Amino acid sequence: MSFDHSGRTAFVTGGGSGIGRAVAVRLAAEGASVAVVDVRLDAAQETASMIAEAGGIAVAFDADVRERAEIEDARDGALAALGHIRYLVNNAGLVRMSTLDELEEEEWDLVLDTNLKGMYLVTRAVAPTIAEAGGGAIVNLSTIESEVVVASQGHPQVHYNASKGGVKMLTKALAVELADRSIRVNAVAPGPIATSFIPGGDLRTPEAWAFLKERILVGRVGEPEDVAAAISFLLSDDASFITGAQLPVDGGWLTR
Amino acid sequence: MRLEGKVAIVSGGGTGIGAATARRFAAEGARVVVTGRRREPLEGIAAETGGLAVPGDATDPEHAPAAVSAAVERFGGLDIVVANAGVGFGGSAGEVDDERWARTIDVNLTGPLRLVRAALPALLDRGGGSIVLVSSISGLVASTESAAYMASKTGLVGLARSLAVDYGSHRIRANALCPGWVITPMADEGADELAAARGVTRDEAYRIGTEQVPLRRPATAEEMAACVLFLASDESSYVTGATLVADGGTTIVDAGSLAWDETP
Numbered sequence: 385m386s387f388d389h390s391g392r393t394a395f396v397t398g399g400g401s402g403i404g405r406a407v408a409v410r411l412a413a414e415g416a417s418v419a420v421v422d423v424r425l426d427a428a429q430e431t432a433s434m435i436a437e438a439g440g441i442a443v444a445f446d447a448d449v450r451e452r453a454e455i456e457d458a459r460d461g462a463l464a465a466l467g468h469i470r471y472l473v474n475n476a477g478l479v480r481m482s483t484l485d486e487l488e489e490e491e492w493d494l495v496l497d498t499n500l501k502g503m504y505l506v507t508r509a510v511a512p513t514i515a516e517a518g519g520g521a522i523v524n525l526s527t528i529e530s531e532v533v534v535a536s537q538g539h540p541q542v543h544y545n546a547s548k549g550g551v552k553m554l555t556k557a558l559a560v561e562l563a564d565r566s567i568r569v570n571a572v573a574p575g576p577i578a579t580s581f582i583p584g585g586d587l588r589t590p591e592a593w594a595f596l597k598e599r600i601l602v603g604r605v606g607e608p609e610d611v612a613a614a615i616s617f618l619l620s621d622d623a624s625f626i627t628g629a630q631l632p633v634d635g636g637w638l639t640r
Numbered sequence: 641m642r643l644e645g646k647v648a649i650v651s652g653g654g655t656g657i658g659a660a661t662a663r664r665f666a667a668e669g670a671r672v673v674v675t676g677r678r679r680e681p682l683e684g685i686a687a688e689t690g691g692l693a694v695p696g697d698a699t700d701p702e703h704a705p706a707a708v709s710a711a712v713e714r715f716g717g718l719d720i721v722v723a724n725a726g727v728g729f730g731g732s733a734g735e736v737d738d739e740r741w742a743r744t745i746d747v748n749l750t751g752p753l754r755l756v757r758a759a760l761p762a763l764l765d766r767g768g769g770s771i772v773l774v775s776s777i778s779g780l781v782a783s784t785e786s787a788a789y790m791a792s793k794t795g796l797v798g799l800a801r802s803l804a805v806d807y808g809s810h811r812i813r814a815n816a817l818c819p820g821w822v823i824t825p826m827a828d829e830g831a832d833e834l835a836a837a838r839g840v841t842r843d844e845a846y847r848i849g850t851e852q853v854p855l856r857r858p859a860t861a862e863e864m865a866a867c868v869l870f871l872a873s874d875e876s877s878y879v880t881g882a883t884l885v886a887d888g889g890t891t892i893v894d895a896g897s898l899a900w901d902e903t904p
Contacts, residue, residue, distance in 0.1 A: 601808025628892035639881025
């Protein structure tokens with residue numbers, strides 16, 4: 385482990401699986417106390433147990449990022465249990481696939497409310513506590529699909545693309561507004577990462593690799609730990625002059 | 641230690657971002673070869689870091705191969721290349737003469753190419769490596785009367801992408817770092833010009849120059865070294881062809897709109 389987060393508390397949404405779990409585990413291993421927040425309490429508890437078994441400190445909370453009251457309860461719980469919050473990882477998100485002709489308003493709202501409005505609601509609730517603690521850092525989960533449309537034939541997802549494009553600009557706007565409160569705000573843009581995030585899409589199969597190898601320059605599919613490393617860097621004091629940036633963690637996908 | 645067992649070359653390693661990078665790399669366990677024009681500061685850094693100084697001019701075709709050979713002979717191989725050496729000459733496209741244009745491109749763009757080209761066989765021998773090209777936000781957005789510098793730094797962003805695509809399958813990663821205002825001897829010259837024009841101190845010039853930056857300050861060389869370290873280390877093993885912007889938010893704002901802020 386490379387970065388020193390000791391004495392700092394992180395609030396990680398979507399911490400019950402995938403990248404969120406990897407980030408929570410990594411930050412705890414690097415000394416942070418972690419509030420693991422997930423819409424599924426059992427998933428959040430499992431992450432917290434993994435951290436505790438490794439000797440770290442974590443508390444699990446359930447909250448749907450679309451629900452302001454639930455987020456505020458989780459925040460208050462985290463403050464009560466862990467004392468303060470210095471880091472926020474806005475990781476909770478989901479993807480749905482529908483062509484424009486199939487896409488119903490309900491599904492559009494689900495994706496936009498979770499991925500974009502949820503990020504606003506959580507930041508709205510947590511940023512003031514970070515400022516009160518003397519400042520800190522926020523990392524938002526964007527995606528290479530905030531920059532390019534990937535495989536639109538097989539993966540029609542205008543709502544997902546729109547939500548993540550919003551995340552990219554939200555990151556910049558928050559960075560400007562929160563700079564004077566000593567809070568840096570950045571985004572990571574993962575490429576293909578081997579998680580269960582994409583419905584029915586196991587990226588570790590030979591068939592998946594046959595497609596991905598043409599786009600990934602480093603010869604392998606990414607792991608949640610790759611993204612966790614970049615998030616840990618952006619939260620750390622090593623990134624003290626980086627704000628408003630979006631860092632691709634994509635094996636080189638966006639390079640060409 | 642994040643660079644245990646690694647060998648690195650840092651060009652422009654005698655001062656500024658390069659010197660800070662050499663120090664940070666050494667603290668993280670790397671053996672460092674520093675190159676640059678002036679022998680004295682290089683040897684100071686080399687002595688301090690237990691590294692090796694190879695003085696020379698980035699425009700001399702013999703210089704980069706000599707630096708790479710020195711790294712391989714002294715430390716047994718090469719894993720990391722940081723192309724950081726650069727010069728800054730002002731002038732709009734209409735003002736810049738051929739000599740200044742050529743010197744800027746030669747040092748800032750062709751120099752990194754020469755260094756990387758000389759280093760590639762050694763990196764391939766190790767089964768891969770990491771290349772960090774120190775560009776600038778002048779490679780992303782415009783600054784006034786800076787045609788040659790902007791062209792050279794924009795070129796570095798493209799060179800990093802080219803290296804990422806062509807050498808990715810050989811496990812060589814390449815990324816560009818784009819710093820904003822950083823307190824270095826090179827930036828001091830710019831600050832001193834502003835200070836003279838406004839009749840203020842150098843510190844005050846830095847403050848004026850960064851008052852529209854969201855973080856309201858210039859960076860330290862050490863902060864940039866931390867970014868170079870991330871890109872050089874295995875922590876960024878899934879990051880290649882990327883442009884890491886480390887500018888305190890400079891390029892995300894419409895700087896002109898902040899002039900009306902009442903922030904002191």
